Each structure stands twice: as structure tokens, then as C-alpha cells.
Amino acid sequence: MIQRIQTVFLALLLVVMLLTHFIDFAAFNVGEAIFNFDIYCLFKFTASEEIKLNSHWYLAIISLLIQLVALATIVLFKNRALQIKLCKLNFLLISAFIALLFLAYGKYQTIAQDYAKTIADAVVNVQYRFALVLPFLGLFFNFLALRFIKKDEELIRSADRIR
Numbered sequence: 412m413i414q415r416i417q418t419v420f421l422a423l424l425l426v427v428m429l430l431t432h433f434i435d436f437a438a439f440n441v442g443e444a445i446f447n448f449d450i451y452c453l454f455k456f457t458a459s460e461e462i463k464l465n466s467h468w469y470l471a472i473i474s475l476l477i478q479l480v481a482l483a484t485i486v487l488f489k490n491r492a493l494q495i496k497l498c499k500l501n502f503l504l505i506s507a508f509i510a511l512l513f514l515a516y517g518k519y520q521t522i523a524q525d526y527a528k529t530i531a532d533a534v535v536n537v538q539y540r541f542a543l544v545l546p547f548l549g550l551f552f553n554f555l556a557l558r559f560i561k562k563d564e565e566l567i568r569s570a571d572r573i574r
Contacts (some may be wrong), residue, residue: 415563418488420556424481424501427549428474434542437516439523442533446523449542450474453519455526464522467515473508477501477549484556491564498557505550512546 431450439446445456452466484497520537527533 415488415559417494417556417559417563418485420552420559421481421485424549424552424556425478425485427545427552428477428481431474431542431545432471434545435540436512436542437519437540438538439520440536440538441523441527442530444526444530446519446526448516448519453522465519467511470508470511470515473504473511477504477508480504481553491560491567494560495557495564498553498560501553502550502557505546505553509546509550512543 435447435449437448439448443457446464447454447456450470451468453464455462455464480497480501484494484501487493487497520535523535527535
């Protein structure tokens, strides 16, 4: 049924991955310039301008896929075997999202360091934001949902054996 505990965990996964679209992952302060790293691209802010440096649309697409799979898992509550498969797929998608996120983070940190070298060896100060933790929370919620779906499946199978 839709009021099971795994539905709560999948809904939390949906909310957590939705929040990644609105919160920055990190900010690199280099002199008077600020580089903001969010799910869509890297922005450079100075006192006089705002420049979009690099785009990484693939993070936003993977996040949307994670949300769609979580929503489909909630809706398909009558088919527990398919729910288990969708949770495993979501596990892979979230893992890919985390890996690509940290690859992009490393790339953008080198961009900020290269910019720092051009302005008299300024220091790069990194400010990590809460959104960097959100994919890991999503992974945890997906794990809990998968665990409780498997428990329901085992309960149904044990009830079938008794009959």
C-alpha cells in the first residue's frame, strides 16, 4: 500500500534531490571574484559582472531521472519486485550523480586555482554548502526504502508458505 514506510523514504529522496536544484554545492572565493558551483553550471561573480563559465547539464538530467525513478517506485507499490529493481537502478543513478559531481568539483577547483594564479597568487577559499551532502542523504534514503521493500516481500512470501 502507499502508506508504507518505504514511501516516506522515497518521498524524502524526492525532496532531497529536488533541493539540489536550488542550493549551490560550493563557492570558491578568489580575491574579489566568487565562483559558484551549482547543479547547472559554474558562475563567476565579480563586482561588475556575472559570467557563466561552464555548463554541466548532465547533473541536472541525472537528478531529474533519480526523481522520476523514485516517483515511479512510489506509484508502483503493488509490484514489489519491480520496486526492488527500480530502487537498485536509483542506487546506480545516485552513485553516478555523486561521482560526476565530484569530478566536476575537481575540475572547477582547478579553474579557480588557475584564476588565482593570474591575479598575483591570490588564495582560493572554498566554502562547502549543504547541497554537497544531499546526494549522500538521497543514497541513504534509497537504501532504507530498498530494505523495507525487501522486508515486505519476505513477509508476503512467508505468509504464502503458511497457506
